[in-house]
Amino acid sequence: MSDDLCLYDVTDGVATITLNRPERNNGMTGNLELRYLTLLGEAAADPAVRAIVFTGAGRAFCPGADLGQANAAGDEPLPNTKIPVTLALGIDKPIVAAVNGACAGVGVAHALFCDVRIAAAGAKFTLAFSRRGLIAEYALAWILPRIAGRGVALDLLMSSRVFTAEDALAMGLVNRVVPAEDVLAEAQAYARDLAQNVSPASMATIKRQVSRYETSYDLDGALADSHSLMRQSLTGPDVGEGIRSFLDKRPAAFAPLGEGTRFPWMDAKVPATARQVAPPDLAPAAGFSHVVEAAGGRRVHVAGQVASDADGNVVGRGDLAAQTAQAFANLARALDAVGMTSADVTELTYYVVGLDTDKVAAFGAGAAQAKANGVRLPRAAATMVGVTALVSPDYLVEISATAER
Numbered sequence: 001m002s003d004d005l006c007l008y009d010v011t012d013g014v015a016t017i018t019l020n021r022p023e024r025n026n027g028m029t030g031n032l033e034l035r036y037l038t039l040l041g042e043a044a045a046d047p048a049v050r051a052i053v054f055t056g057a058g059r060a061f062c063p064g065a066d067l068g069q070a071n072a073a074g075d076e077p078l079p080n081t082k083i084p085v086t087l088a089l090g091i092d093k094p095i096v097a098a099v100n101g102a103c104a105g106v107g108v109a110h111a112l113f114c115d116v117r118i119a120a121a122g123a124k125f126t127l128a129f130s131r132r133g134l135i136a137e138y139a140l141a142w143i144l145p146r147i148a149g150r151g152v153a154l155d156l157l158m159s160s161r162v163f164t165a166e167d168a169l170a171m172g173l174v175n176r177v178v179p180a181e182d183v184l185a186e187a188q189a190y191a192r193d194l195a196q197n198v199s200p201a202s203m204a205t206i207k208r209q210v211s212r213y214e215t216s217y218d219l220d221g222a223l224a225d226s227h228s229l230m231r232q233s234l235t236g237p238d239v240g241e242g243i244r245s246f247l248d249k250r251p252a253a254f255a256p257l258g259e260g261t262r263f264p265w266m267d268a269k270v271p272a273t274a275r276q277v278a279p280p281d282l283a284p285a286a287g288f289s290h291v292v293e294a295a296g297g298r299r300v301h302v303a304g305q306v307a308s309d310a311d312g313n314v315v316g317r318g319d320l321a322a323q324t325a326q327a328f329a330n331l332a333r334a335l336d337a338v339g340m341t342s343a344d345v346t347e348l349t350y351y352v353v354g355l356d357t358d359k360v361a362a363f364g365a366g367a368a369q370a371k372a373n374g375v376r377l378p379r380a381a382a383t384m385v386g387v388t389a390l391v392s393p394d395y396l397v398e399i400s401a402t403a404e405r
Contacts, residue, residue: 007057012048013195014188015043022058028106036110037083037350039127044091047256050195052091053187054114054169055098064105064128065384079104083302085138088113089211092204092257094194098187100180100263100286104128113145115207117173119165125173131160146214148172150174199238201266204343206231208265229263236261302334302345303400303402314394320352320359324366327399328375330370335403344403345378351398363397 002020017039019026026032036054056062079085086095088095097114103128104126113119129136136144136157144153148171156163178186194203209229213222233239238261244400245252254260265342307315307323308330308344315320335341352359370376378401 005032008039008040010049010348014053014191016053019056019062024066024102025060026056026062026282028062029069030078030080033155034076034080036084037087038089038396050200051191051338052093052095053098053191055100055184060101061099061103062107063102064107069404070350090265094203096187096191098184099123100183106138109140112143116175118176118183120183121165121177123165124162125154125168128160130158158308197252199254199258201238204257228358232263300338300403301303307395307397317394320396321366323397324363325369327397328370328377331399331401340403342376345380347402348380349400353396
C-alpha cells in the first residue's frame with residue numbers, strides 16, 4: 001500500500017487521480033484535499049494529459065470530511081487554504097468522476113465540480129450538513145441547482161437524506177450507473193475516447209461556453225458569441241483535421257491544447273496551473289493567508305485574515321467596523337497587486353464572528369468607511385456567514401473573494 005495521499009497515473013492521455021486513504025474510506029482532510037487539487041493543477045498543465053479521471057481507492061469514493069481525524073501541528077485545515085476548492089470548474093480539460101462507492105458532503109461537492117460523473121450501482125450519497133447543524137458548504141447551493149434544478153437542490157440540502165446512485169441518475173446528478181467493479185474502467189474508457197478522438201480546443205471552448213452562458217449571457221448574447229466562436233473555429237487546423245479524418249475513415253490526430261486551433265480567449269491566459277501570486281509583502285504581512293491564481297490564469301482567489309495593516313498589526317481589536325474597513329482596503333490592494341480591480345470580483349463571502357443585528361450594522365459602517373476612504377467595493381453578490389471563531393480571537397472579520405479576468 002502506498003503512503004501517498006493520492007495516487008497519480010497518466011496512460012493514453014488520461015490522468016487518473018485516486019484519493020488514497022482506503023483505511024479511512026477516503027475521508028477528506030485538508031492535507032488530502034490540497035494534494036488532490038495540486039495534482040489536478042499538474043494534470044491541467046501537462047500537455048500529455050488530455051482528460052482527467054478522479055476516483056477513490058477501496059470501497060468508498062469520499063464520505064465527506066474525516067471527522068475522526070485529529071489535525072497535527074502544521075496540517076492543512078479543511079477547506080484547504082492554498083488552492084481554491086472549485087479549481088476543477090475552471091480547468092480546460094474534461095474531468096470525469098468515477099464515484100466508486102459512498103459519497104457524501106465534500107465528496108459530493110468535488111464530484112459535482114467534475115464535468116461528467118459515472119457512479120457505482122447501489123452507491124449511497126448524502127449531503128449531511130443540515131443534520132449536523134451546518135449549512136450548504138463548498139458552494140453546493142450554487143452548483144446543485146445548476147445541475148439538477150432548484151427543487152432537487154432544496155430537497156437534498158434541506159433533508160440531508162440518503163439516496164442511491166440510481167436516484168442520482170434519475171435526478172441528473174450522475175450521467176451513468178454501472179456495476180461497482182466496472183466504474184473506474186468505464187470512466188477511463190470514456191476519458192480515453194475524449195483524449196484520442198476529440199479536439200482539445202473544442203472541449204476547452206465548449207466548457208467555457210457552458211460556464212459563461214449559464215451565468216453571464218442571455219439567449220441573444222449566447223447566440224452571438226457562439227456565431228463568433230464558430231467563425232473562429234473554421235479558421236483553425238482542428239476543423240480541417242476533423243473533416244479529413246472523417247473522409248479518410250481514420251482516427252483524428254488533433255494537436256494538444258494550445259497547439260491546434262487557437263481562440264482569442266486562450267491568448268489571454270497564463271499557463272494552466274494553481275500558483276501563489278501574492279507579493280511577499282501581502283502574504284501574510286497584510287493578513288492574507290493566500291492569493292492564488294488557478295484555471296489558466298482566469299480565476300484569482302484571495303482569502304485569509306484580512307484585518308491587518310501593511311506591517312502585520314491587527315487593526316481595531318474588538319472594533320468590527322474598523323476591521324471591516326481595513327479588510328476591504330487590503331482586498332483592493334491584493335487585487336491591484338495581480339492587475340485586477342473590484343470590478344473583476346465574481347464571488348465574495350464575508351465571515352463574521354457572531355452574526356447579530358448590531359454586528360451587521362457595524363459591518364455596514366465599516367464598508368461605508370472604506371468607500372469614503374476611496375476604496376472601490378466589489379459589487380458581486382455576497383454571502384455573510386456567522387461563525388463562532390476565526391483563527392485568532394483578535395479578528396472579527398474575514399473576506400474571501402474570487403475574481404475572473
